[in-house]
Amino acid sequence: xxxxxxxxxxxxxxxxxxxxxxxxxxxxxxxxxxxxxxxxxxxxxxxxxxxxxxxxxxxxxxxxxxxxxxxxxxxxxxxxxxxxxxxxxxxxxxxxxxxxxxxxxxxxxxxxxxxxxxxxxxxxxxxxxxxxxxxxxxxxxxxxxxxxxxxxxxxxxxxxxxxxxxxxxxxxxxxxxxxxxxxxxxxxxxxxxxxxxxxxxxxxxxxxxxxxxxxxxxxxxxxxxxxxxxxxxxxxxxxxxxxxxxxxxxxxxxxxxxxxxxxxxxxxxxxxxxxxxxxxxxxxxxxxxxxxxxxxxxxxxxxxxxxxxxxxxxxxxxxxxxxxxxxxxxxxxxxxxxxxxxxxxxx
Numbered sequence: 001x002x003x004x005x006x007x008x009x010x011x012x013x014x015x016x017x018x019x020x021x022x023x024x025x026x027x028x029x030x031x032x033x034x035x036x037x038x039x040x041x042x043x044x045x046x047x048x049x050x051x052x053x054x055x056x057x058x059x060x061x062x063x064x065x066x067x068x069x070x071x072x073x074x075x076x077x078x079x080x081x082x083x084x085x086x087x088x089x090x091x092x093x094x095x096x097x098x099x100x101x102x103x104x105x106x107x108x109x110x111x112x113x114x115x116x117x118x119x120x121x122x123x124x125x126x127x128x129x130x131x132x133x134x135x136x137x138x139x140x141x142x143x144x145x146x147x148x149x150x151x152x153x154x155x156x157x158x159x160x161x162x163x164x165x166x167x168x169x170x171x172x173x174x175x176x177x178x179x180x181x182x183x184x185x186x187x188x189x190x191x192x193x194x195x196x197x198x199x200x201x202x203x204x205x206x207x208x209x210x211x212x213x214x215x216x217x218x219x220x221x222x223x224x225x226x227x228x229x230x231x232x233x234x235x236x237x238x239x240x241x242x243x244x245x246x247x248x249x250x251x252x253x254x255x256x257x258x259x260x261x262x263x264x265x266x267x268x269x270x271x272x273x274x275x276x277x278x279x280x281x282x283x284x285x286x287x288x289x290x291x292x293x294x295x296x297x298x299x300x301x302x303x304x305x306x307x308x309x310x311x312x313x314x315x316x317x318x319x320x321x322x323x324x325x326x327x328x329x330x331x332x333x334x335x336x337x338x339x340x341x342x343x344x345x346x347x
Contacts, residue, residue, distance in 0.1 A: 010306025118174025213253025219260025
């Protein structure tokens with residue numbers, strides 16, 4: 001793993017995760033996990049078996065949404081712009097395995113978000129059509145990673161978008177193609193880029209957009225020790241973004257190294273109470289600003305798995321949502337995700 005990759009992905013240590021075990025809080029609460037990945041990378045395999053093991057740790061996860069990420073499951077040949085369709089074919093195969101019922105009631109990969117280079121503009125249309133065909137009735141939309149920062153150490157070397165990508169004519173022409181097909185857009189950006197997403201959301205009010213990982217909070221590198229400053233900037237941008245009715249928020253993704261909570265440096269894995277204390281200001285602000293009906297809790301596994309165990313993460317989110325009404329909890333834990341990704345009602 002390169003140094004830059006380490007900025008994002010903390011190695012998973014099962015023995016360390018085992019130092020904190022909890023029973024599930026409110027185990028009867030139905031959940032749709034709207035953001036996870038599967039991959040087969042050198043030294044890191046996270047496929048259906050590994051996902052099922054995490055899902056079997058006490059919470060009532062009924063369905064999941066697969067989000068693009070895998071550089072290992074692309075087509076090996078054919079035009080470069082079409083290779084990402086292989087990832088959708090793979091995810092749809094996993095979904096078909098689960099739909100057989102042989103793995104229990106779980107419907108993993110019930111929704112699929114793929115990758116496409118929206119900078120192709122109108123030329124992205126055949127790629128989108130190929131994804132839709134490969135994903136059958138499960139394909140929902142595209143994530144074109146847009147994370148940019150002046151500090152190269154903050155960037156994932158697999159994705160190096162230019163600073164102005166979301167403003168570019170090509171990208172916007174590609175976004176129009178998404179809009180024509182009723183497809184969704186997952187936005188993975190950093191907090192200081194939120195104004196660019198506001199502009200994009202206003203330019204394409206017909207495209208349903210979801211902001212990943214609480215809006216890309218940073219707390220390492222040049223942001224270390226500046227949490228209050230980051231919160232002030234981020235929270236103002238989030239209030240602005242909330243005025244765009246086509247945007248929802250995935251509340252999670254704080255187990256990466258990027259936000260700088262540093263639980264992975266401790267001798268013991270964090271408890272849900274410790275996670276809830278660290279996450280609460282950020283997650284509560286998302287929910288208060290957008291409303292529960294436009295927020296969905298997410299796991300971001302296995303990326304977040306370097307920082308906490310699956311059951312512990314959902315316990316932390318349940319602690320944060322403890323004061324919410326039954327209807328708000330329904331939105332946060334599954335209904336918002338079902339609405340955004342057009343998934344069957346699960347409860």
